[in-house]
Amino acid sequence: MPANNLRFVRRFRTYPAPKNIGVQPDCKIWQAIRATMAAPCLFKAIEIPSTGEIPECFADGGLGCNNPSLEVVREAAQLFGDNCTVSVFLSIGAGHPGIIKLPKSADVWQKLIQALDGIATDCERIADDLKHRCSSIPDIYFRLNILHGAAMVSHDEWSKSGEMLTHTRAYLQEDDISRNIDLIAKHLCSIPPSSITLAAMGK
Numbered sequence: 001m002p003a004n005n006l007r008f009v010r011r012f013r014t015y016p017a018p019k020n021i022g023v024q025p026d027c028k029i030w031q032a033i034r035a036t037m038a039a040p041c042l043f044k045a046i047e048i049p050s051t052g053e054i055p056e057c058f059a060d061g062g063l064g065c066n067n068p069s070l071e072v073v074r075e076a077a078q079l080f081g082d083n084c085t086v087s088v089f090l091s092i093g094a095g096h097p098g099i100i101k102l103p104k105s106a107d108v109w110q111k112l113i114q115a116l117d118g119i120a121t122d123c124e125r126i127a128d129d130l131k132h133r134c135s136s137i138p139d140i141y142f143r144l145n146i147l148h149g150a151a152m153v154s155h156d157e158w159s160k161s162g163e164m165l166t167h168t169r170a171y172l173q174e175d176d177i178s179r180n181i182d183l184i185a186k187h188l189c190s191i192p193p194s195s196i197t198l199a200a201m202g203k
Contacts, residue, residue: 093145
């Protein structure tokens, strides 16, 4: 995300950009990676030279675009056209964060900041939007995301504890999730003909 204007996502590409999208930063891979890591509470934003060598400041895209699924659909439509067909659209979440709600307790400001952080990094609104768009298209859009337990595990504990592994295994044992994984594998391995276009999924 451009740190000075968080309205639009900036897509860094390793391939020729579609026409009429403006000048893109000519950055190195390490700079793009560094930009995606620049979460405001963890790392500073990074300046990357752009037009006329004027540096532009970038922060983590998770701030406002934590679920980039719609960006993928739009980018594919720009590259391949609205009539490009899709066999499967797979979205993988990092665990449902729980309900975002306004505070009622005495420490209202701290809770309010947490709520605003939840709104800025929310992934579920986009997931719900895509699910609604594809509701009339069977077996095209899949969202894999642990629904229970992830909200209780902090980022620091993810790599240190087996708790997320336990929640993940429990999630994968659910009948409907197991069925969806079988369908996903079938689509990815056999690549069946599809008449579903990017336009049908909406942009």
